Amino acid sequence: xxxxxxxxxxxxxxxxxxxxxxxxxxxxxxxxxxxxxxxxxxxxxxxxxxxxxxxxxxxxxxxxxxxxxxxxxxxxxxxxxxxxxxxxxxxxxxxxxxxxxxxxxxxxxxxxx
Amino acid sequence: xxxxxxxxxxxxxxxxxxxxxxxxxxxxxxxxxxxxxxxxxxxxxxxxxxxxxxxxxxxxxxxxxxxxxxxxxxxxxxxxxxxxxxxxxxxxxxxxxxxxxxxxxxxxxx
Numbered sequence: 090x091x092x093x094x095x096x097x098x099x100x101x102x103x104x105x106x107x108x109x110x111x112x113x114x115x116x117x118x119x120x121x122x123x124x125x126x127x128x129x130x131x132x133x134x135x136x137x138x139x140x141x142x143x144x145x146x147x148x149x150x151x152x153x154x155x156x157x158x159x160x161x162x163x164x165x166x167x168x169x170x171x172x173x174x175x176x177x178x179x180x181x182x183x184x185x186x187x188x189x190x191x192x193x194x195x196x197x198x199x200x201x202x
Numbered sequence: 203x204x205x206x207x208x209x210x211x212x213x214x215x216x217x218x219x220x221x222x223x224x225x226x227x228x229x230x231x232x233x234x235x236x237x238x239x240x241x242x243x244x245x246x247x248x249x250x251x252x253x254x255x256x257x258x259x260x261x262x263x264x265x266x267x268x269x270x271x272x273x274x275x276x277x278x279x280x281x282x283x284x285x286x287x288x289x290x291x292x293x294x295x296x297x298x299x300x301x302x303x304x305x306x307x308x309x310x311x312x
Contacts (some may be wrong), residue, residue, distance in 0.1 A: 093244075122299060131206075131290050131302030145299070180244060182276070189233050189294035193244040 091115060093157045093194035097182050101200045102171055109167045110197045114183030121164050122191060123156055124180040125149065132180055138164060139186060205229060206293050208303035215281050216311050223276045223306045225291035233294035234267050234274045238287050239305070245290060248276075278308075286310045 095112040114121045119140050125130035136146045149187035158164040178198050182191035205228045215221045234251045237245040249258045251267035262279045288307050292300035
């Protein structure tokens with residue numbers, strides 16, 4: 090399967106713990122995006138990378154959130170000191186430079202207890 | 203996204219009937235993308251519209267972008283249970299990312 094891959098699919102954690110999610114984009118795609126989606130809402134943009142450079146971060150991305158894409162391939166999204174309000178589906182997408190057509194992974198569903 | 207509004211929020215349709223979903227932008231669109239999502243899953247790309255007046259069809263789904271490029275509609279003909287899900291419109295405003303509407307949940311009753 091050469092689509093966007095996200096791990097884990099589900100994560101349950103206790104408030105205050107740190108969590109990390111991984112995204113493997115389509116191999117030839119140099120852009121990688123993170124979105125967050127809560128029940129009944131559309132995905133909200135968090136951040137995006139072109140190759141290894143993080144080019145934009147949403148105001149939604151508090152200091153507790155950090156994303157990396159060290160070699161321009163896979164990306165990680167870390168949430169420190171999780172809060173119940175962080176409970177959501179975290180979606181990763183990738184695209185070719187110059188295209189807004191995004192290919193999405195299956196998402197990581199985070200539940201903070 | 204505050205820039206994109208989808209209507210209706212949800213709809214229930216009898217199998218075999220047609221349905222239409224609307225997506226309205228508060229500013230000019232550079233591109234309009236329709237996606238489908240099953241509950242708890244990622245988004246599946248359906249169609250992309252970029253030119254004013256453009257219309258595309260795939261199987262029983264047709265999408266249009268109006269001439270002023272501020273509104274799009276998605277029409278499903280003779281709905282089937284496989285059409286059930288959440289339909290999302292995504293707007294490109296020439297800023298390298300998509301902004302999404304809140305989605306329309308479609309239920310198809312047998």
